[in-house]
Amino acid sequence: MLKTMLNVKRNIDVSKFYKLSVFLKRKSEGYKPKKAESSTYIWCRRKLAEAKSYMN
Numbered sequence: 001m002l003k004t005m006l007n008v009k010r011n012i013d014v015s016k017f018y019k020l021s022v023f024l025k026r027k028s029e030g031y032k033p034k035k036a037e038s039s040t041y042i043w044c045r046r047k048l049a050e051a052k053s054y055m056n
Contacts, residue, residue: 002024003014014020037043 003021006012006014014024
């Protein structure tokens with residue numbers, strides 16, 4: 001993710017920096033991204049009700 005962001009935002013190709021690539025691989029060991037909360041029907045209805053109460 002970091003490599004992609006550097007490439008897109010700053011136009012920096014991280015693959016040219018071997019030591020940096022090794023460092024990032026070591027730091028990312030065991031990393032598990034959090035899953036986003038899926039929107040359920042009940043959750044959506046509750047949020048819409050909260051929004052209506054703020055509008056009144």
